[in-house]
Amino acid sequence: xxxxxxxxxxxxxxxxxxxxxxxxxxxxxxxxxxxxxxxxxxxxxxxxxxxxxxxxxxxxxxxxxxxxxxxxxxxxxxxxxxxxxxxxxxxxxxxxx
Amino acid sequence: xxxxxxxxxxxxxxxxxxxxxxxxxxxxxxxxxxxxxxxxxxxxxxxxxxxxxxxxxxxxxxxxxxxxxxxxxxxxxxxxxxxxxxxxxxxxxxxxxxxxxxxxxxxxxxxxxxxxxxxxxxxxxxxxxxxxxxxxxxxxxxxxxxxxxxxxxxxxxxxxxxxxxxxxxxxxxxxxxxxxxxxxxxxxxxxxxxxxxxxxxxxxxxxxxxxxxxxxxxxxxxxxxxxxxxxxxxxxxxxxxxxxxxxxxxxxxxxxxxxxxxxxxxxxxxxxxxx
Numbered sequence: 369x370x371x372x373x374x375x376x377x378x379x380x381x382x383x384x385x386x387x388x389x390x391x392x393x394x395x396x397x398x399x400x401x402x403x404x405x406x407x408x409x410x411x412x413x414x415x416x417x418x419x420x421x422x423x424x425x426x427x428x429x430x431x432x433x434x435x436x437x438x439x440x441x442x443x444x445x446x447x448x449x450x451x452x453x454x455x456x457x458x459x460x461x462x463x464x465x
Numbered sequence: 466x467x468x469x470x471x472x473x474x475x476x477x478x479x480x481x482x483x484x485x486x487x488x489x490x491x492x493x494x495x496x497x498x499x500x501x502x503x504x505x506x507x508x509x510x511x512x513x514x515x516x517x518x519x520x521x522x523x524x525x526x527x528x529x530x531x532x533x534x535x536x537x538x539x540x541x542x543x544x545x546x547x548x549x550x551x552x553x554x555x556x557x558x559x560x561x562x563x564x565x566x567x568x569x570x571x572x573x574x575x576x577x578x579x580x581x582x583x584x585x586x587x588x589x590x591x592x593x594x595x596x597x598x599x600x601x602x603x604x605x606x607x608x609x610x611x612x613x614x615x616x617x618x619x620x621x622x623x624x625x626x627x628x629x630x631x632x633x634x635x636x637x638x639x640x641x642x643x644x645x646x647x648x649x650x651x652x653x654x655x656x657x658x659x660x661x662x663x664x665x666x667x668x669x670x671x672x673x674x675x676x677x678x679x680x681x682x683x684x685x686x687x688x689x690x691x692x693x694x695x696x697x698x699x700x701x702x703x704x705x706x707x708x709x710x711x712x713x714x715x716x717x718x719x720x721x722x723x724x725x726x727x728x729x730x731x732x733x734x735x736x737x738x739x740x
Contacts, residue, residue: 431689434689456667456671
């Protein structure tokens with residue numbers, strides 16, 4: 369097991385989620401580039417999971433209303449990010465198998 | 466079933482079916498030929514191809530049924546425009562048009578997606594190099610010819626094209642398609658699959674995901690701090706107190722500051738490492 373991925377990520381708002389996700393994605397690039405596929409994949413999967421968790425609580429996020437963000441548009445955008453990351457995970461898995 | 470004994474569709478190849486269809490449509494009448502059934506046979510036989518291609522575009526977020534519908538148009542175009550004299554297999558040609566239609570569909574639906582500047586710049590460079598080659602030689606460049614004019618290795622260009630394909634859904638052959646309804650299949654496709662390089666397109670996808678997230682982040686920050694609403698107004702709209710609104714903003718600012726500090730430290734570390 370390589371670098372520890374923080375599991376305690378109870379992001380209550382969108383900016384926390386995004387900050388965390390961007391950091392994880394940058395780490396995943398570093399790890400995939402250093403041939404640490406398992407760690408890189410774990411970070412990617414964690415982002416997908418975090419987005420899922422956030423989407424469940426989407427309606428409770430006070431920031432959305434404060435910033436006048438359209439929740440359905442946001443949901444679509446986050447799903448798109450998840451889809452893209454899903455493709456990356458599949459590609460990396462295919463390349464190592 | 467009106468499969469006339471003279472025309473056993475099930476025993477014919479795609480190419481034979483299409484030849485028959487094109488003859489049937491241009492010549493006055495071929496005795497015993499049921500044209501609608503023949504068209505149906507061609508579509509039924511190739512609908513699996515449409516589905517298998519449509520599945521590859523699921524990451525666009527569009528429903529599979531819609532992607533299949535778009536691909537179906539490509540298939541019909543392929544049936545209409547297929548030129549038997551070109552010596553290309555129908556499935557190769559149809560795949561090309563099916564993908565093109567699906568990309569068109571996705572591009573139309575996602576026209577508001579912001580394509581990162583660097584992807585656009587890369588697209589322009591590749592397109593210009595390809596057009597230059599076209600003007601000089603009167604044909605599409607091969608992968609090695611294009612890579613030479615871009616001063617890249619073949620595998621670098623293949624990775625670029627693969628990454629670009631993944632990001633923009635825009636094929637460099639699409640503009641040509643409008644002037645040539647029956648373009649030759651892309652010469653890049655099979656070469657791109659052989660390179661086995663992954664890092665670039667993986668990196669590109671992740672970078673675009675980061676850009677998308679950063680874009681959302683920017684929107685939230687703009688909305689939060691530049692909309693000109695007072696905390697009381699926002700509080701009234703949300704049914705919370707002005708104090709609670711203030712707390713959310715303060716927390717957000719604190720987190721942003723911490724994130725920026727972390728980033729600054731990381732950048733300094735990287736610079737020191739490089740120096």
